[in-house]
Amino acid sequence: MTRQLGQTEVKRLNRGWRRRTQAGLSLLLDGVGQPFNVGSILRTAAAFGVDQVWMCGDTAQPGHPSARKTSLGTDRLLSLDYPQTAALGAQAARAAGYRVIAVELASDAVPLHEANLTGDICLALGNEDHGCSAGLLAAADLVAYIPQVGRVGSLNVAAAAAIALAEARRHEWAAQKPDPR
DSSP: OOOOOOHHHHHHHHHHHHHTOOSOEEEEEESOOOHHHHHHHHHHHHHTTOOEEEEETTOOOTTSHHHHHHHTTGGGGSEEEOOSSHHHHHHHHHHTTOEEEEEOOOTTOEEGGGSOOOSSEEEEEEBTTTBSOHHHHHHOSEEEEOOOOSSOSOOOHHHHHHHHHHHHHHHHHHTSOOOOO
16 A cells, blocks of 8 residues: 655655766856745755855845745855846856756757756746746757647746756656665
8 A cells, every 4th residue: 555655764865866867067047036936946956966046136145035935945055146137147057067957938949858958957037927048049059849738928036947957857767777675
């Protein structure tokens, strides 16, 4: 019979996935203004083992009460940096060894599931209303989008971040030999 895992079992399961995870994964937030979105993104980033988050431009601060409420303190598990612009953030990510992949509905963007997500990557997400800035799109190594088949034109930025982070890790894990368990 299927049952929920206990705390020790969850820790053991997550430890197994951590052992299978080698690629560096980081985030760049380009003017994500809503504190609830920032908090949710930071919590998801911590869950997927993000190494670094560049909080660019007018991105809400993780210390904002609403961001703290949704992050549940997970921002303490992340390294945060505050470049003035997304272009400077992309430059910093590249200098740290990451390829910058902007997640945006844009011309010449490739479907996220077909994008080259191998190696150390930095997923870049933009403002809730305006998306990624022109400076970020110009600085990105690749632009990818999340295919949507419904009648809604876009996703909430926190939901898009979760999907992109999960897809990046899925690419890495799928390229490995199956877990021998």
